[in-house]
Amino acid sequence: MLNLLNMINIIYNDVPTPYSCYFQDSATPNQEGILELHDNIMFYLFIILGLVSWMLFNIVRTYTKNPMAYKYIKHGQTIEILWTILPAVILLIIAFPSFILLYLCDEVISPAMTIKAIGYQWYWKYEYSDFINDNGETIEFESYVIPDDLLEEGQLRLLDTDTSIMVPVDTHIRFVVTAADVIHDFCIPSLGIKVDANPGRLNQVSALIQREGVFYGQCSELCGINHCAMPIKVEAVSLPKFLEWLNDQ
């Protein structure tokens, strides 16, 4: 049975697709939680939407002698209490799981590596300062978008970059996000990351990538004329491969 399951090769969706109306596939527990919360809320949201539409439709269709639309009503204590308390309770039920998730996603307890992402007009610069060579130099590189006329077959327009962030899988990673000129936003949907990059401020956010793959993101704060052309590309590889890459730098 397990062999059979392994034979099914799942293709994960880690890029935006035309006319898509759902999220990209998750690669971190954070994004898993966000999807779960979204699906749960949407379930109850559609029940409420259905109920309200059904009542409205019925009232419009048979206005007279309709128990829901008593046309001489001026004051109804019971119904007023109901339509105040009930939505409040529903909002509370939504709020609690939402806050739990929010604060869980905020925690950066024991990261194994730190990657700095610095937004510039209009590219990203990454620094791996946990690794410093004997000359005191650290790994830092810039990541530019591949222009349309240089795109190769299979590359994604306005998503592929010349250099990408390499990260090991199953490793707790801390991203320290900042900017050098204007506000940018570091966002990778598959990892459940979206954090503003403010000049003069360091924001941290964590990610635990659970599968290998290439994940794409874009700057998500209007930052000027080439806001569209500063994508983020993350390559998640196994730890030995990551160390190999590290040695090449």
Place this chain on the structure above:
Amino acid sequence: MSDKTESPLHTVGFDARFPQQNQTKHCWQAYVDYHKCINIKGEDFAPCKVFWKTYSALCPVDWVEKWDEQRANGTFAGDVNP
């Protein structure tokens, strides 16, 4: 790069003084602490290294360069004198 084989990945952990998403002060405090530390104990004092590791992991290289320059000019805002 030799110490990578024993513990390939290691970075600054959680600090109870800076539990927030905003780590600006964490970086700043480590930078100030490091230079205060080496001004008192000297460059080779091993315990100072922890501050160095913290600020180099968190602070952007540009910031560190700017602060180094300010220290050289005597215009640095932090108190790093022994």
